[in-house]
């Protein structure tokens with residue numbers, strides 16, 4: 210091998226070595242910064258998702274109070290037997306993965322945050338028209354800083370879908386109830402109305 214040839218070989222080895230060193234150094238660094246960031250936002254997202262983007266029902270003006278659920282994804286569960294057949298279901302159960310955002314179906318004021326044996330973590334919202342109360346149950350968690358007396362706009366975050374109370378751990382869902390309130394009725398009173406036709410059309 211000539212002297213020039215040896216220098217060229219050395220030069221090539223140096224370039225290849227340098228590129229390898231740079232790649233091995235910068236490769237993992239970009240991965241480390243990129244991957245946990247996206248993984249973190251994905252796992253932290255459910256309770257803080259933006260309001261449901263779907264248009265309000267033309268029948269009622271309500272929006273479906275579970276983020277990502279379409280009208281076609283609803284099932285009418287009004288009148289189903291509950292509590293070993295001793296009770297009738299006067300609400301709609303909206304199935305969704307645990308942690309999915311629960312949002313206000315209508316604007317109103319948080320009237321009561323209540324720990325219920327059957328309902329688990331629950332929230333009662335008195336609508337702007339005080340003749341109506343919306344009841345949200347089996348929540349996995351409340352929205353951060355949610356408190357009684359707080360005003361909510363339609364689509365504002367209430368909490369996350371869960372299985373607290375007497376709901377099955379295998380079938381997390383929002384139990385959503387609409388109550389027609391008589392004059393002076395308190396949060397635990399009122400008469401339930403089937404939410405299904407008011408959400409599905």
Ligand SMILES: [Zn+2]
Nearest residue numbers: 300301302384
């Ligand atoms: Zn239910």
